[in-house]
Amino acid sequence: xxxxxxxxxxxxxxxxxTVSFALNDPGRISEETCRRVMSIVxxxxxxxxxxxxxxxxxxxxxxxxxxxxPIHEALSNPYLCELIRGIGEVCEEKGLALTMLPPLRGGLxxxxxxxxxxxxxxxxxxxxxxxxxxxxxxxxxFVTIDGAESDSTVNVGIDDEAAAWLLMDHLLGLGxxxxxxxxLRPEVxxxxxxxxxxxxxxxxxxxxxxxxxxxxxxxSPGISVVSVVGSIEGGAEAARTIMAAEGERPTAILAxxxxxxxxxLDACHALGxxxxxxxxxxxxxxxxxxxxxxxxxTTVHQPGREKGSSAASLALAILEGREATHIRFxxxxxxxxxxxxxxxxxxxxx
Amino acid sequence: xxxxxxxxxxxxxxxxxTVSFALNDPGRISEETCRRVMSIVxxxxxxxxxxxxxxxxxxxxxxxxxxxxPIHEALSNPYLCELIRGIGEVCEEKGLALTMLPPLRGGLxxxxxxxxxxxxxxxxxxxxxxxxxxxxxxxxxFVTIDGAESDSTVNVGIDDEAAAWLLMDHLLGLGxxxxxxxxLRPEVxxxxxxxxxxxxxxxxxxxxxxxxxxxxxxxSPGISVVSVVGSIEGGAEAARTIMAAEGERPTAILAxxxxxxxxxLDACHALGxxxxxxxxxxxxxxxxxxxxxxxxxTTVHQPGREKGSSAASLALAILEGREATHIRFxxxxxxxxxxxxxxxxxxxxx
DNA sequence: CTGTTAGCGCCTTCAG
DNA sequence: CTGAAGGCGCTAACAG
Numbered sequence: 001x002x003x004x005x006x007x008x009x010x011x012x013x014x015x016x017x018t019v020s021f022a023l024n025d026p027g028r029i030s031e032e033t034c035r036r037v038m039s040i041v042x043x044x045x046x047x048x049x050x051x052x053x054x055x056x057x058x059x060x061x062x063x064x065x066x067x068x069x070p071i072h073e074a075l076s077n078p079y080l081c082e083l084i085r086g087i088g089e090v091c092e093e094k095g096l097a098l099t100m101l102p103p104l105r106g107g108l109x110x111x112x113x114x115x116x117x118x119x120x121x122x123x124x125x126x127x128x129x130x131x132x133x134x135x136x137x138x139x140x141x142f143v144t145i146d147g148a149e150s151d152s153t154v155n156v157g158i159d160d161e162a163a164a165w166l167l168m169d170h171l172l173g174l175g176x177x178x179x180x181x182x183x184l185r186p187e188v189x190x191x192x193x194x195x196x197x198x199x200x201x202x203x204x205x206x207x208x209x210x211x212x213x214x215x216x217x218x219x220s221p222g223i224s225v226v227s228v229v230g231s232i233e234g235g236a237e238a239a240r241t242i243m244a245a246e247g248e249r250p251t252a253i254l255a256x257x258x259x260x261x262x263x264x265l266d267a268c269h270a271l272g273x274x275x276x277x278x279x280x281x282x283x284x285x286x287x288x289x290x291x292x293x294x295x296x297x298t299t300v301h302q303p304g305r306e307k308g309s310s311a312a313s314l315a316l317a318i319l320e321g322r323e324a325t326h327i328r329f330x331x332x333x334x335x336x337x338x339x340x341x342x343x344x345x346x347x348x349x350x
Numbered sequence: 351x352x353x354x355x356x357x358x359x360x361x362x363x364x365x366x367x368t369v370s371f372a373l374n375d376p377g378r379i380s381e382e383t384c385r386r387v388m389s390i391v392x393x394x395x396x397x398x399x400x401x402x403x404x405x406x407x408x409x410x411x412x413x414x415x416x417x418x419x420p421i422h423e424a425l426s427n428p429y430l431c432e433l434i435r436g437i438g439e440v441c442e443e444k445g446l447a448l449t450m451l452p453p454l455r456g457g458l459x460x461x462x463x464x465x466x467x468x469x470x471x472x473x474x475x476x477x478x479x480x481x482x483x484x485x486x487x488x489x490x491x492f493v494t495i496d497g498a499e500s501d502s503t504v505n506v507g508i509d510d511e512a513a514a515w516l517l518m519d520h521l522l523g524l525g526x527x528x529x530x531x532x533x534l535r536p537e538v539x540x541x542x543x544x545x546x547x548x549x550x551x552x553x554x555x556x557x558x559x560x561x562x563x564x565x566x567x568x569x570s571p572g573i574s575v576v577s578v579v580g581s582i583e584g585g586a587e588a589a590r591t592i593m594a595a596e597g598e599r600p601t602a603i604l605a606x607x608x609x610x611x612x613x614x615l616d617a618c619h620a621l622g623x624x625x626x627x628x629x630x631x632x633x634x635x636x637x638x639x640x641x642x643x644x645x646x647x648t649t650v651h652q653p654g655r656e657k658g659s660s661a662a663s664l665a666l667a668i669l670e671g672r673e674a675t676h677i678r679f680x681x682x683x684x685x686x687x688x689x690x691x692x693x694x695x696x697x698x699x700x
Numbered sequence: 701c702t703g704t705t706a707g708c709g710c711c712t713t714c715a716g
Numbered sequence: 717c718t719g720a721a722g723g724c725g726c727t728a729a730c731a732g
Contacts, residue, residue: 002489004725015703020727030701045487050466051410052725054401055708060466062449071438071448072655081425088421092452097465098421099412099449102442115447116400116410116466137395139352232638266642288582292616294644305422354709365719370711380717402709405724 003044012040023048062097063087063312064117066131068124068187068194071102076231078259078287079304083123083145086308094316107191109134119315121145121308124187126196141318143311146199149326154318156311156327160199163300163331164206164256167282170298170333171252172214174341176280178222180242181207182235182255182264185227203256203284224250228260235263243271243279251280251342258283258290258299265293265338276340286334295337302331353394362390373398412447413437413662414467416481418474418537418544421452426581428609428637429654433473433495436658444666457541459484469665471495471658474537476546491668493661496549499676504668506661506677510549513650513681514556514606517632520648520683521602522564524691526630528572530592531557532585532605532614535577553606553634574600578610585613593621593629601630601692608633608640608649615643615688626690636684645687652681 009016014037021028022037040046054060065087067074074080084098091098099117104110109130112120120142125131132153135142144155171179184200204225208218218225228238235255243249255261261283268275275281275295283290286301307329314324359366364387371378372387379387390396404410415437417424424430434448441448449467454460459480462470470492475481482503485492494505521529534550554575558568568575578588585605593599605611611633618625625631625645633640636651657679664674 002487005727006725016726017704017728018702021702024727028701033702047463047484047488049725050464051401051404052708053727054466055405055710055725056727058708060401061464062466064447070442072435072442075431075435075438081431085422085425088425088450088452092420092422095454097414097449097451097461099447100438101447102438104445111447113397114400114411116404116412133395134397137352138397232642262642289639292582292612355711356709366710367712367719368717371718374711378717383717399709402724403711405709405726406711408724 003046005046005048008037008040008044008046011044012037060116060118061095062099062117063091063315064099064101064115064120066101066108066111066115066120066122066125068103068108068190068196070189071100073229073231074100074102076233076259077257078289079230079257079285080123082285082287082304083308086305086310087121087312089305089309090312090316103190108194109191112140113138115140119143119319121311121315122147124196124199125194126198129194129196130191131194141315143315143318143324145307145311147196148198149328154314154324154326156307156314156329158302158307158329158331160202160331161206161209163284163302164203165210166206166331166333167254167284167300168207168210169213170335171254171280171282171339172210174252174280174339176252176342177214177216178248178250178342179224179252179254180250181218181223181225182228182238182253182257182260183225184256185229185234200256207254222248222250228255230257231259232263232266235260236267237263239264239267240271243267243273249279251278252282252339253279254282256284258285258287258297261297261299261338262289262293265295265297269294276338277343280339280342282339290334291336293338298336298339299334300331301334303329353396355396355398358387358390358394358396361394362387410466410468411445412449412467413441413665414449414451414465414470416451416458416461416465416470416472416475418453418458418540418546420539421450423579423581424450424452426583426609427607428639429580429607429635430473432635432637432654433658436655436660437471437662439655439659440662440666453540458544459541462490463488465490469493469669471661471665472497474546474549475544476548479544479546480541481544491665493665493668493674495657495661497546498548499678504664504674504676506657506664506679508652508657508679508681510552510681511556511559513634513652514553515560516556516681516683517604517634517650518557518560519563520685521604521630521632521689522560524602524630524689526602526692527564527566528598528600528692529574529602529604530600531568531573531575532578532588532603532607532610533575534606535579535584550606557604572598572600578605580607581609582613582616585610586617587613589614589617590621593617593623599629601628602632602689603629604632606634608635608637608647611647611649611688612639612643615645615647619644626688627693630689630692632689640684641686643688648686648689649684650681651684653679 283299
């Protein structure tokens, strides 16, 4: 059996308290006693149990990130990686560990219930859902990222509707009228009640509003919406399907994530489709890789790192009883090489 | 104050035991009682405290990953991401959370001391070091990844020396004699005693052995070794420096990580240096992006995902008291488009 | 300066 | 079927 503080105390002929002081606040006991205690600690190789300690200190030294997909899937999404990196910066600063909390067997609510962390961040999880309720019941400080703003929950995000509008408007302005939209696929692995597609919906709304200006809408012929997972492979797969379908090909593919856009680009390379010559491709997020692709990606920039670090800071603020309020970051259109006017304005161009 | 099991018990007029049963083992009490208890639980919004529960169950439901760099830096390394994804697969399967443990203020040993997890994996951490000692004292099941094999520690890795040999031999075979090596930079942010560069050393040894066959060594003129961080940016920076230096340029850059190689590729694009025409570039790891680059990367394949998942499985095996032994995965050379013979075999070619 | 005494919140024998 | 009692390992008042 592993030695406990009690063993040390007995062996050293002092009380548990004294041992505790020797370890955490040496100034409060005599040097002599401290030395003796510490030698026993070393001899027995005693290490205090972090969990037991937590029971009284109420601090585990970890912050949690709850997301609606398995870990291996989350990390295949570069945008999420950026978010996590941002959170990591705060962890570094505060000396905290970061616990990734994927949906458990019992679902996301179960994960929230079991999470052993000091504060929690959620991505793609709605408020007013079981998760938020549970977290509140646990008195767990939490912040949503890309969630909905409500007065009972602090959120970090961007104006997705406006950002989407920017992107669609750009494409429309170039003359595109046959556009395939690769939308974020709602997570199917979690409880339907916890499913949450606010970002997707808002972006679609933004696209719709831009289309309206051109006399189109999401249902118009030529405009299509397909759901894909936010990874390179997901985008590549969708692009292959779209470009292989019969009928007139789209002149542009507009993805709701750079990862999917990058996958599209890759599929085009393989298929020998020239970008932006034959097909324009645009993404969303402006991940670091977006600059490096061939051609570099036109996309909507949003500050992933900062979103992560702000969310983490806010959660810690709540934990410490400080004020915390929503943050809405600006997003902007970044035009790079992957979009251009459609080569031959077809007859369907008005 | 948050309700505890005691509050529920009192309110329901039963003992804490009964409440506990209602929650964890309903079959043991009457339906009637159970119903009553549960209604109070719902009414008060009671959620058992995971930490308190851990104290007796000895299971936190999390596995830890200890690494020697800050989280934001770790996640900028695609190889580490792959490793983590592999661990994530096991977490998914077993219903576990994954806690990332960066070095704390007190250093890596402090992180190991404080880690609130059921089992631990380490990357780039040596055995026989303070970390391993501490973990053993804590009776914490742990597995090292890319560490040293010893009979007291189970490790998951590849034969780095042989793998490196393969790569250097390939370059030498193509005729390269002026080669810049981008070596893994030992982590400087942690305690010197915990610093560990076995992988780096072994790969250098492999390179050296290959060079010897060509009558060269790591000190030969034309051969240079620089240390870089394992990220795209790190590689790009190094490449810019190398290609800008006066004197004859190398005909090949050999990186110890694909990330650095990709960065090199990117820098070459920017500088207008043709790959592999003017410069051959090779990496290490065979990360998913390696196929997608322009040109696709020649590299040494090693199974990052599998290393992660095996390490996790082994750690859990130890936790459950099952047998666990080292795993050494095979590595292989993957020749793609980024390497070729040097265009003009200079006079220094023997 | 040091020890005693209570908890922290939960689970789990062991009786009844 | 249910309750009482004890313990998990540690910290924190509060006395001496």
